[in-house]
Amino acid sequence: MKTFNVPIIYRSPLITAIKNRRKQQDRMKKDFTPTVLDFGPLKILLARHFGxxxxxxxxxxxxxxxxxxNPGKRIFLLSEMIHNPxxxxxxxxxxxxxIMDTAGTQLVPWESLTPEDIVIIPAFGTTLEIEEKLSSLGIAPLQYxxxxxxxxxxxxxAEQIGKQSYSVIVHGKPGHEETRATFSHSRSNTPTVVVKDIKEAQLLATFITGEKNPEEFYILFKGQYSPGFDVINDLQRVGVxxxxxxxxxxxxxIADYIKNVIMDRYSLDASNVSERxxxxxxxxxxxxxxNQSxxxxxxxESADLAIVVGGYNSSNTSHLVELCEVKLPTYFISSEEKLVNAEEVHHWDFHHKQELHSRAFLPEKEQVTIMLTSGASCPDAMVEAVIRRLLSFYKLEDKMEEVAATFE
Structure with a gap:
């Protein structure tokens, strides 16, 4: 896979050495056991894949x-390039x-842009409507x-199945930049509806089966379906x-559930389900x-708690938190600074969109074991900073280089 020239401030010699060692040992990526960093009183279980x-x-x-x-030129990003502050x-x-915040609220007026300005499209992509807007301003939308x-x-x-007369069901967060972009591209080819979770997929299924009045669809899925969506006809052939x-x-x-509903509704089996x-x-x-695997x-493994590092508005990071918190106390932090001291931590509750202040998050015992991972937009340097911060609570900073040397 291609390698990139990423600023050194985001790199970590320790994490790079660990990842290189694991890659050599497991080139097919079939071993999902964590890397063990044993510092004595503190043991860290580092996820096989992260960052x-x-x-x-x-x-x-x-x-x-x-x-x-482009020194001296005005440079804009449509919104946050990635979800890492x-x-x-x-x-x-x-x-x-x-130009916009993550919710799509305008921060820089379109009319203030000129053809000489540079506009970068973020990693999430953008809508066809915004591409057209940039073009109308004399800015090549896909140059950067x-x-x-x-x-x-x-x-x-989505385009491929749309051309085969399937409607598209997008599993995504309706307000997320990527889902807004995917919805825009998909609806240009075929009727499209967004479902945010399995509950909404089950609700959508009641319109496939005809259990609900079709008119209710337009209320329950307001803002999540393409213009002209015909709930009776456009849910007869779908893809997710x-x-x-x-x-x-x-x-x-969600895909399995919708597939089974379609099979029951139209008396299909595995041999002919592709018809619908x-x-x-x-x-x-x-x-x-x-990262999820x-x-x-x-x-x-067994541990006392989990720490997940990443931007608070990062979807992929929140799902890692979701997986961890089922089993053990989990702290979602954006940086090492959120680890105030050995007694206190500021961490994000993504369910209720608020930062919490917890005490006594580290148990008092002979050896504390912490699971550690990070989201796909989190720099490795940040993970190393978290490790160093945890070590400082146990006065084990001098152990860092000793353990790092075992991966060289």
């Missing part, structure tokens, strides 16, 4: 190269401006495009794609799959 993915590194390289190559703040410090190739793969799959960072098990459960249900296979990206492997 920057292909799409994120690609976006960072393009964005920073664009800034360096540290990377986005680094770009802001270099003079890059955001950091859209993740795995996101584009979903668009291609997803926002690439969703929980893999839920996406599969498209085989889209998995449209999750490799990093989402790897790594957390599943991590959770087979």
């Amino acid at each position: 920057f993915c292909y799409g994120v590194e690609n976006a960072i390289e393009i964005a920073f190269k664009t800034v360096e190559a 540290h990377v986005n703040n680094d770009l802001l410090e270099k003079g890059v401006q955001f 495009n950091t859209t993740c190739p795995f996101v584009e793969r979903v668009w291609n799959k 794609v997803n926002q690439t960072t969703m929980l893999a098990t839920e996406t599969q459960a 249900f498209a085989d889209t296979r998995d449209t999750l990206c490799y990093a989402t799959n790897d 790594a957390v599943t492997g991590l959770l087979e």
Whole structure:
């Protein structure tokens, strides 16, 4: 796989050495057991896969190269390039401006842009409508495009099945930049509806079976269906794609559920179900799959707590938290600074969208074991910083180089 020139401030010699060692030992990526960092009183179980993915590194390289190559020019990002505050703040410090926030609220008026300005499309991609808007302003919309190739793969799959007269069901968060982009691209080819979870998929199924009055669809799914969507006709042939960072098990459960509903509704079996249900296979990206599988492997071990590092608005990171918190106390932090001291931690409750302040999060025992992972937009340097911060609570900072040397 291609390697990228990512700023050294995001790299970690320790994490790089660990990842290289694991890659040599497990080239087929079949071993999801964690890496054990044993510091004596503190033991850290590091997930097999975590951190920057292909799409994120690609976006960072393009964005920073664009800034360096265009001194004196006004440079804009449509919105946050990735969901990591540290990377986005680094770009802001270099003079890059955001045109919109993550919810799509305008921060810079379109009319203030000129053909001489540079506009970078973030890793999530963007809508066809925004591409057209940029073109109308004399700005080539795809000249500085950091859209993740795995996101584009979903668009291609939606277009492919759309041309075969299937409607598209998108499993994603309706307000997320990537889902808004996927919805835009899909609806340009075929009727499209977004479901955010298995509950909404089950609700949608009641319109497939005819259990609910069709008119209720337009109320219950307001803002989540394409213009002109005909609930009676457009749910007779469907396929499921997803926002690439969703929980893999839920996406599969939604696809299986809709498929079974279609089979029952039209008396189909495995031999002819393709008449009404498209085989889209998995449209999750490799990093989402790897990171979630790594957390599943991590959770087979015993530990006292889990720490997940990443941006609070990062979808893929929140799903790692979701997996961990089923088994043990889990703390979702954006940086090592959230680990105030050995007694206190500030951490994010993504269910209720609020930061919590917890005490006594580290148990008092002879050896504390912590599971550690991070989202796909979190720099490895941040993970190392978290490890060093934890070590400082036990006055074990001098052990870092000793343990790191075992991976060289």
